[in-house]
Amino acid sequence: MEKKIKIAVDAMGGDHAPEEIVKGAIEAVKEMNAHVILVGQQQAIEEELKKYSYDNTKLEIVPATEIISTDEVPTVAIRKKKDSSMVVGLNLVKEKKADAFVSAGSTGALLTGALFSVGRIKGVERPVLGTCLPDKHGFTFLMDSGANVDCKAKYLEQFAKMGSVYIENMYDVKNPKVALVNIGAEKEKGNALTKEAYELLEQTDLNFVGNIEPRDIPFGKADVVVCDGFVGNTILKLAEGLSMALLGVIKEEITVGHYKLAAAALKKPFGHIKKRFDADEVGGAPFLGLQSLVVKAHGSSKAKAVKNAIKQCILFTEADIVSKIGDKL
Amino acid sequence: MEKKIKIAVDAMGGDHAPEEIVKGAIEAVKEMNAHVILVGQQQAIEEELKKYSYDNTKLEIVPATEIISTDEVPTVAIRKKKDSSMVVGLNLVKEKKADAFVSAGSTGALLTGALFSVGRIKGVERPVLGTCLPDKHGFTFLMDSGANVDCKAKYLEQFAKMGSVYIENMYDVKNPKVALVNIGAEKEKGNALTKEAYELLEQTDLNFVGNIEPRDIPFGKADVVVCDGFVGNTILKLAEGLSMALLGVIKEEITVGHYKLAAAALKKPFGHIKKRFDADEVGGAPFLGLQSLVVKAHGSSKAKAVKNAIKQCILFTEADIVSKIGDKL
Numbered sequence: 187m188e189k190k191i192k193i194a195v196d197a198m199g200g201d202h203a204p205e206e207i208v209k210g211a212i213e214a215v216k217e218m219n220a221h222v223i224l225v226g227q228q229q230a231i232e233e234e235l236k237k238y239s240y241d242n243t244k245l246e247i248v249p250a251t252e253i254i255s256t257d258e259v260p261t262v263a264i265r266k267k268k269d270s271s272m273v274v275g276l277n278l279v280k281e282k283k284a285d286a287f288v289s290a291g292s293t294g295a296l297l298t299g300a301l302f303s304v305g306r307i308k309g310v311e312r313p314v315l316g317t318c319l320p321d322k323h324g325f326t327f328l329m330d331s332g333a334n335v336d337c338k339a340k341y342l343e344q345f346a347k348m349g350s351v352y353i354e355n356m357y358d359v360k361n362p363k364v365a366l367v368n369i370g371a372e373k374e375k376g377n378a379l380t381k382e383a384y385e386l387l388e389q390t391d392l393n394f395v396g397n398i399e400p401r402d403i404p405f406g407k408a409d410v411v412v413c414d415g416f417v418g419n420t421i422l423k424l425a426e427g428l429s430m431a432l433l434g435v436i437k438e439e440i441t442v443g444h445y446k447l448a449a450a451a452l453k454k455p456f457g458h459i460k461k462r463f464d465a466d467e468v469g470g471a472p473f474l475g476l477q478s479l480v481v482k483a484h485g486s487s488k489a490k491a492v493k494n495a496i497k498q499c500i501l502f503t504e505a506d507i508v509s510k511i512g513d514k515l
Numbered sequence: 516m517e518k519k520i521k522i523a524v525d526a527m528g529g530d531h532a533p534e535e536i537v538k539g540a541i542e543a544v545k546e547m548n549a550h551v552i553l554v555g556q557q558q559a560i561e562e563e564l565k566k567y568s569y570d571n572t573k574l575e576i577v578p579a580t581e582i583i584s585t586d587e588v589p590t591v592a593i594r595k596k597k598d599s600s601m602v603v604g605l606n607l608v609k610e611k612k613a614d615a616f617v618s619a620g621s622t623g624a625l626l627t628g629a630l631f632s633v634g635r636i637k638g639v640e641r642p643v644l645g646t647c648l649p650d651k652h653g654f655t656f657l658m659d660s661g662a663n664v665d666c667k668a669k670y671l672e673q674f675a676k677m678g679s680v681y682i683e684n685m686y687d688v689k690n691p692k693v694a695l696v697n698i699g700a701e702k703e704k705g706n707a708l709t710k711e712a713y714e715l716l717e718q719t720d721l722n723f724v725g726n727i728e729p730r731d732i733p734f735g736k737a738d739v740v741v742c743d744g745f746v747g748n749t750i751l752k753l754a755e756g757l758s759m760a761l762l763g764v765i766k767e768e769i770t771v772g773h774y775k776l777a778a779a780a781l782k783k784p785f786g787h788i789k790k791r792f793d794a795d796e797v798g799g800a801p802f803l804g805l806q807s808l809v810v811k812a813h814g815s816s817k818a819k820a821v822k823n824a825i826k827q828c829i830l831f832t833e834a835d836i837v838s839k840i841g842d843k844l
């Protein structure tokens with residue numbers, strides 16, 4: 187008999203917790219061979235569960251009374267709130283009672299907590315947060331998207347290796363194209379960090395395609411793009427903000443006066459555009475380099491995003507990506 | 516009698532040189548009290564000038580036989596091509612035969628050449644490239660947008676001061692809001708550089724409004740945003756690429772089948788949107804901290820952008836921003 191994969195989910199994290207988190211968990215156990223552990227305030231979770239009928243052998247609750255909010259200082263919150271849904275959930279992973287953990291709560295607390303409780307893969311210098319950034323043809327895997335704001339070149343080399351293994355195994359991309367985010371295409375361009383990282387990346391067995399300029403990222407010219415977490419988070423957040431601002435300006439301009447009718451006729455294609463750039467489609471951001479997968483779902487995650495994050499955890503565990511990363515480093 | 520302001524223009528730099536550069540110069544001398552010196556290959560410039568009638572006391576040619584292309588190594592090009600339009604133009608500024616210089620040629624060569632030939636303002640550690648980044652309500656002045664890829668906190672403090680003086684005097688914004696680009700809103704967020712820069716900025720007399728997250732930049736929440744040149748160039752180029760990719764996707768989705776008609780009806784508002792995000796409207800990128808203004812116009816600049824860059828140089832010189840920067844530092 188196959189080993190049952192168990193995914194722990196932070197029922198209290200995110201803007202729409204616990205409703206949408208519970209709903210996503212229900213959808214996951216219905217659609218896939220998943221066993222989900224909902225971690226959080228028992229009564230609140232049970233209230234939500236009442237709304238659904240489901241196979242209760244595939245879903246359990248592990249109680250945790252506290253909640254870590256996004257405005258708490260991560261290190262303090264993780265240390266003090268031992269009975270928070272986040273700490274209890276991470277401990278389930280640490281104690282091998284769960285194979286992976288999903289949370290839409292505070293990114294800082296999640297990364298801090300995961301570093302403390304879930305051990306690193308041997309050889310990993312810095313675990314890294316990857317994000318699937320929507321682009322013109324699908325998505326680009328951006329790492330580090332915010333975990334390590336000050337990096338050495340060696341870390342970037344490891345990010346590239348981890349990202350390559352992840353994309354190859356999760357999305358069946360053979361020999362993913364890996365690029366270094368840089369402000370020029372030529373090898374000699376960039377700052378001290380990128381110059382040194384380029385040298386290291388050239389010597390790996392990765393499909394390293396050289397530098398990628400930020401302007402080319404949205405056109406999907408590489409599968410994995412590597413940078414320090416400050417630059418990566420800047421890319422991620424600017425892309426989010428700019429898309430919102432641009433779509434806002436478009437809405438402003440076309441939903442007035444006699445343009446309204448034409449705009450209404452375009453509702454369907456605009457819906458399709460939104461879907462193409464919808465982060466919910468691809469699950470959450472994997473925190474790679476640890477002994478188990480920890481997924482940061484977007485704070486605004488609704489049921490679909492939660493379900494997809496659970497699916498991502500199952501795929502990851504089935505493909506045994508932890509061992510594969512260990513082999514690659 | 517007022518001193519006549521003379522602006523030198525690189526007639527050979529950019530994708531549309533010399534046609535559009537000459538056209539822009541002609542428009543400038545027609546519309547404003549400008550004296551323009553076109554620098555470059557005499558015959559080619561004269562060919563273009565033949566197309567127009569204009570007041571020839573306001574326009575002259577200074578010949579230069581060579582052209583620096585964008586694929587040359589900047590330091591080598593500047594050193595070897597002594598008779599290039601760029602080097603000759605910069606020397607006019609150095610020798611006080613011109614008050615400012617505009618080029619749409621190689622950014623690297625222009626910055627390198629300007630550093631060599633046009634002296635720094637006393638007290639300036641690193642001259643900085645500012646760019647007017649279009650946003651929802653107008654534009655945000657981004658600096659450094661690419662001149663200094665490795666920065667100390669002290670440089671960022673100076674960028675903030677120079678940017679504040681520039682925006683206050685050029686655009687009549689009283690006490691401009693200055694923000695530090697950072698991956699979190701709170702003071703303690705960021706990397707080693709931003710943490711130190713925050714401390715310095717707090718102690719200035721600037722209207723420092725704290726950190727700005729990249730997602731908020733397109734919404735125009737600050738007048739001047741400060742970062743190192745690697746991050747700034749990343750922001751600038753990603754914004755360019757993402758806008759192009761998004762508008763491309765929109766075009767793809769709405770110009771097919773029965774949507775075509777509705778899309779055609781929206782041509783006017785889309786034209787207006789393009790104009791709102793059109794960099795040509797605001798001139799070029801000023802390289803600040805030197806004894807005279809050097810403006811980098813976009814490589815794709817057409818006549819309007821060139822004209823606006825010349826206008827920018829006149830305003831800058833009239834407002835004596837060089838002295839004001841000196842006083843501020």
